[in-house]
Amino acid sequence: MTDLAGLTLASPVLVASGCGGTGRELEPYVDLAALGGFVTRSISLDARDGADAPRVVETPSGLLHAEGPNPGLEHFLATELPWLVRSGTRVVVSIAARSLGEYAELARRLGRAPGLSAIEVAVAGEPFQAASVVAAVQRDLPRGLPVLAKLRPDLLRVVETARAVVDAGAAAVVVGDSQPGALPDGRPAGLSGPAVRPIALRCVVEVHAALPDVQVVGGGGIVTVADARTFLDAGAVAIQVGTALLHDPTTAARLAADLTREDVPQ
Amino acid sequence: MTVHVTGEVLDAKRVGAYLHLTLVAPGVPERFRPGTFVSVTLGDSAHLARRSYWIHRIRTVGGYGAAVQLVVEPSGAGGTWLASLKPGAKLTLTGPLGRPFALPKEPVSCLLVGEDWSAAPLFPLAERLRERGCSVTLLVAGRDEAHLLSALEARRSARAVTVVTADGSVGQRGRVADVVKEALARSEAEVVYAAGPHDTLHAVAQAAEEHGAWSQTAVEVAHPCATGLCHGCPVPVVGEDGVARVVRGCTEGPVLRGDRVRWGELT
Numbered sequence: 001m002t003d004l005a006g007l008t009l010a011s012p013v014l015v016a017s018g019c020g021g022t023g024r025e026l027e028p029y030v031d032l033a034a035l036g037g038f039v040t041r042s043i044s045l046d047a048r049d050g051a052d053a054p055r056v057v058e059t060p061s062g063l064l065h066a067e068g069p070n071p072g073l074e075h076f077l078a079t080e081l082p083w084l085v086r087s088g089t090r091v092v093v094s095i096a097a098r099s100l101g102e103y104a105e106l107a108r109r110l111g112r113a114p115g116l117s118a119i120e121v122a123v124a125g126e127p128f129q130a131a132s133v134v135a136a137v138q139r140d141l142p143r144g145l146p147v148l149a150k151l152r153p154d155l156l157r158v159v160e161t162a163r164a165v166v167d168a169g170a171a172a173v174v175v176g177d178s179q180p181g182a183l184p185d186g187r188p189a190g191l192s193g194p195a196v197r198p199i200a201l202r203c204v205v206e207v208h209a210a211l212p213d214v215q216v217v218g219g220g221g222i223v224t225v226a227d228a229r230t231f232l233d234a235g236a237v238a239i240q241v242g243t244a245l246l247h248d249p250t251t252a253a254r255l256a257a258d259l260t261r262e263d264v265p266q
Numbered sequence: 267m268t269v270h271v272t273g274e275v276l277d278a279k280r281v282g283a284y285l286h287l288t289l290v291a292p293g294v295p296e297r298f299r300p301g302t303f304v305s306v307t308l309g310d311s312a313h314l315a316r317r318s319y320w321i322h323r324i325r326t327v328g329g330y331g332a333a334v335q336l337v338v339e340p341s342g343a344g345g346t347w348l349a350s351l352k353p354g355a356k357l358t359l360t361g362p363l364g365r366p367f368a369l370p371k372e373p374v375s376c377l378l379v380g381e382d383w384s385a386a387p388l389f390p391l392a393e394r395l396r397e398r399g400c401s402v403t404l405l406v407a408g409r410d411e412a413h414l415l416s417a418l419e420a421r422r423s424a425r426a427v428t429v430v431t432a433d434g435s436v437g438q439r440g441r442v443a444d445v446v447k448e449a450l451a452r453s454e455a456e457v458v459y460a461a462g463p464h465d466t467l468h469a470v471a472q473a474a475e476e477h478g479a480w481s482q483t484a485v486e487v488a489h490p491c492a493t494g495l496c497h498g499c500p501v502p503v504v505g506e507d508g509v510a511r512v513v514r515g516c517t518e519g520p521v522l523r524g525d526r527v528r529w530g531e532l533t
Contacts, residue, residue: 025493249360
């Protein structure tokens with residue numbers, strides 16, 4: 001059992017945002033309830049179509065992904081969230097907004113939705129901006145519903161940002177998000193997968209060293225149980241698996257099973 | 267239901283420009299329906315995107331039971347790697363994936379149009395349609411003879427077969443768009459099934475509409491994950507309600523109604 005942000009998780013393995021579809025697509029390959037949790041794709045107030053094709057492009061040992069689609073809060077609450085809750089997994093809803101007002105609105109409405117375990121919010125930009133987003137979300141959530149702040153694994157300011165978001169009320173930090181990159185045609189995209197793993201690991205190490213009392217969820221190119229173990233050994237209390245699921249949809253199940261097996265005393 | 271399994275290469279046969287790859291893939295043959303596909307994980311860690319291939323047919327191989335046969339063009343990272351595999355090599359694949367061709371309830375007349383390797387799923391479809399008493403007409407097209415999937419084999423399950431090649435090396439010289447209207451009129455088809463490049467599918471869908479036939483098009487786009495997880499294979503469509511939407515080529519597709527795809531916006 002893993003304890004994260006006051007929640008008891010069945011496993012330290014969570015599905016990272018944007019890599020588990022709506023949850024239903026993963027069902028043939030994993031018992032979602034046996035995982036630590038499922039982080040949804042980022043949900044905004046209004047529906048978004050996502051970037052034009054090509055949207056996901058292969059790059060050596062990584063994938064570049066432009067913005068994906070999301071059905072908007074209304075549709076998500078009506079169709080996707082109830083299914084996820086019923087699957088028995090811990091549901092962490094990732095949110096995306098263009099203004100603090102929108103973040104607050106998302107928090108208010110999600111806070112009333114039954115079955116939710118936590119909110120994840122990806123924060124980019126300066127530490128004070130990250131902190132104000134976390135504060136805006138936190139303020140409008142009911143007590144006991146934790147906020148996980150997902151940080152860019154940017155070594156220059158990841159520690160400072162982690163400190164700022166925790167001061168603003170984040171219950172834990174997720175390190176980290178994809179690296180900023182560009183598609184071959186120049187459109188902005190995130191780079192994820194094994195290509196970014198050493199960078200993410202370094203950031204986990206630094207955040208844990210500077211802020212040993214802050215819970216860190218590690219992620220970035222985790223594929224094997226050895227990779228997962230590396231992040232846990234570096235101080236992460238849990239891990240997120242994302243890109244590896246696109247390559248092999250059974251990854252989360254395999255990691256959860258292997259980590260549990262390793263936990264058994266010899 | 268779909269399975270994610272370790273498969274094994276049984277044999278690889280060069281047929282024209284293509285490789286016909288027969289694989290043992292436990293759980294896949296019995297779930298196969300024409301129009302579904304498998305997605306292959308490349309054997310090196312540098313290529314993370316998966317590669318989708320049509321299931322061409324289900325073959326019974328002595329000692330192994332049912333095996334799946336794929337048609338692979340040996341080019342690009344995926345095709346080159348698959349072409350390098352020797353019998354006995356292991357590979358990871360997921361399948362069958364996607365929505366198959368919808369079969370008519372009545373024994374109607376059907377026209378099946380396939381171009382290059384994309385004609386692969388039409389052969390098992392022709393068999394299923396014939397089993398249902400449908401009259402099947404095939405229109406098989408290719409760049410040239412080497413890129414034409416075996417029309418000989420097709421003659422067994424079709425009433426009539428038309429062959430066109432862009433260079434005229436076999437059959438009529440031309441493209442699908444040049445001959446599809448005539449084929450529709452001659453076959454009096456009520457349903458058209460098509461698989462091929464986007465411009466071919468667009469031409470077929472348009473011709474079907476004008477002719478008053480239903481069209482089912484197997485839309486090929488790159489599938490980074492092929493399982494619906496990444497939303498990386500967008501296909502612009504118009505929903506039943508007339509609202510423009512973007513769907514996943516792997517999960518809501520690959521077979522979509524030809525009159526629902528916004529062909530002009532498909533890249």
